[in-house]
Amino acid sequence: MSCSCHDQDPLIPQIAVIKEVRVDTHDVTTFKIVDSFGKKPFEFLPGQCAMISIPPIGEAIFSITSSPTQEEYIECSIKKCGTVTDYLHELEPGSEVGVRGPYGNNFPVEDLKNKDLLFIGGGIGLAPLRSVINYVMDNREDFGVVDIVYGARTPGDLVHSNDIFDVWPKEKETAVHLTVDNVSKNWNGHVGFVPNFVKTLNFDNNKIALVCGPPIMIKYTLQALEEMGFKKEQVYTTLELKMKCGIGKCGRCNIGDKYVCKDGPVFRCDEITELPNEY
Amino acid sequence: MENITKKIRAVAKQALIDKEVDKILGWKKGDLWSDSYPVFITKPEDTDTLIWDLFCINNLSKFLIKELTKHDKIGIFIKGCDSTSFNQLLKDNRINRDDVVLYGIPCEGMVDPEKVKKIMLNERVREIKKHENNFTLISKNKNIDVSGEEIKYDKCITCISPNPVVYDQLLSDEVENSKHSGDRFKRIEEIEAMSPDQRYNFWKGEFQRCIRCNACRDICPACSCVKCVFDNEDAEVSGKAKTEGEDTFFHLVRAYHVAGRCVDCGECARVCPAGIPLDLLNRKIIKDINEVYGEFNAGMDSTTPAPLVTFKLEDTDTFSKKGGK
């Protein structure tokens, strides 16, 4: 901000409160976060991220999983995979953390209007997609047919089970297609990797695809979509790299001339093709 | 020097042609008079770029750790200080003797470009010629004759091992030991003579200039840990903070960690962009070791147990008793 009335440095977090903790899976927990007045900490667009800090443990960036249309709080679904996330998972409602943001670009929801949408998620990759999906559901008339393909290692690794089993399938013109990597006793659904599953679903390629998941899943899913006749301009995905500042200055999340924290995390696939393969 | 360059090229070429080695580590010349740098060669035809001149200061031994993970057998050109580092790497079990062919080069000391620039103040140096015992510094407008003592690295002037102590082949006649090697601890004695406060302020002033680039650590043949504690985020050491405490901590930990293993090659001080005389820290420890345990110079061979890193049950000050008492 260039006016001196808001002369707070962008690196300074505000205090936020964990309002609710919901355990999704053995290693994923969703946190509802509000500011110190109990309100939504900041406005954002689907796909954008929040930097959460627990001094002195550290600071890390997470995609926001709630929809911008949710006016009470922001939600982040966080997988336990490092120092900061390990600590976060121990926190109880009422705990305070630092939060700053929103960071990065967003899924271009305006451009998606009136289009048929194909969401493809893998594992914790559903987190950022859920923000768009719920945004679409809250503005259902503006969008066409919605297909959600989602896979995880095991049925126990599927996150946001309430949404995928109970909420989204009941929405108008919306279908949820689930798969797991490994055969499991309590599973009657499809078994197999997401990219292959997408191919068997025979979608017509007039849709816009939004893909998010682990790098290897993204890689093969993009190939599958290409085989299905999707043009690169029809496919969006998100990239993830180490970030510290979140504002394109600290210099570590670049792929070629693009900074994932500022120019991403959402990229249209034709943009990715132009980047060096270093992510 | 030209003769040695010829020998280096011939030896390297033959070794690669005969497949005696997979790779050669040597030195190459850049565009400037002082620019001689490490080069890695695998093709016999590239050996013609190898050189030996007054600026082959880089100690090549440490590169063996990394290179031997990619190649079975490596040929390396080594000076005296490179050879002691080599022995130390053997002793530290970082490399195997059988994987390396050593071509020793006796060394009369390398020239410090900074000293030359100081003498030739604001004149562009074009060349340095070596005569029997002295040198001519040549610029566009003037020539200056100087002695070796005026332009060689301090560490070379007091060098104690100008001849390689381990080699498979020696490329030239051995050279005489430096007549100033006895002055090695002169500067240490000066610092020892300071009062504790003076000494503290001396080092405080030196460490203040540290920019935490880690060049001293990264060039050091004794710093061969796979993962340095200062690179480990979980080690609770704020490795990148530039504060008096952190700077001092870094350098003292490093000095103690290489104690008894430091071969006094002086590369730490040479590469320090802040000009901190880091070699003095280690030389002080070497001096203390000499006084307490009898003379010991790390790297003179690869078998003698080193003080401070060797433990015997009959030691009076054992670790096995409580608190070492």
Next chain:
Amino acid sequence: MKKILKTKLPELWQKISTDFDLFLPIEKNKTLNFSLWKDGEKVNLDKVRTTTSSKHLVFPQTETYLKFKNQNNKLSLKAVKAIGDEYVIFGVRPCDVKSFKLLDNIFLREPVDTYYREHRDRGTIISLACTNPEDTCFCSSFGIDASSAPLGADVAAWDVGDSYIWKPQSEKGQKLMDSTKELFTDIDEKDIQNLEKEKSNIQEKLEDLPFNNIDLSKIKGTQQEIFDKEEIWNEFSERCLACGTCSYLCPTCHCYDLQDYKGNNHGEKFRCWDSCMSSDFTLMAHGNPRTTQMQRLRQRFMHKLVYYPKNHKGDYSCVGCGRCVDRCPVHIDIVKIIKKLGGENNEL
């Protein structure tokens, strides 16, 4: 324009330092750095290159920005203001002056880094033309004129033998000169001649420098094509020690890390210089996109020569100051790399 006799400099330093922190190139042992001037310090204005650049004045190596308490997950946070007084820095060479502009591109872009802005706003920069450029200087390759009054300097200065000529270039610069005017005298025709002579002397020396033929426009290829020249990147990374000397001496390297000083329930968060050369720079909990030194070294030079220009209207993130050329422990330097990539004009 005014001039000041060299013999009056101590008085000038005294005068300036009563109102400002005064930073001058000060010699300590083997190094020359922009340090806070106090009476008795050894100022050296003849050597063009300071050991470290002047960037630490606007981008300190370590800077605390937040103090915190964390008691049973109840937080209190207190933003820390940028520390420092108004300062004057004299003797900044045209290359380093340009580097401020390149750093501005990063730190003053929205959202503005307020610490950097504070440090920038508090400074008055006085440039000094390079009477004796060094062998390893190649600022001309970046359109920098070492004999000139560089854009971005509040005052430009030249050494004309027994005195310095000062030319104010901004309101700040004029103000500083007004406040010290009793030490300056007006210049006459002869001084103008001396100034022109000094400029052409410098020009002549610049043309004679070994890296005079560096021409970045000769580097051909797309981002991808240059990125893919692995043979070149490997050749250099083979001997790279992965130390941070190049990054930390560089006036334009701006990467930083955010870390915590860990105390019991309380501490500070600080920002510090970081280097893309270090192995943990891009390390994440679930992987690292740059696992080899080749990739890390490539990043540094791609950033300076390709990525940064793409993002900043063709400006390179290098000013040809030559510090990395001079100090890389294994003589990997940006000139060698530019040449290898074809950036040489062989017709000169």
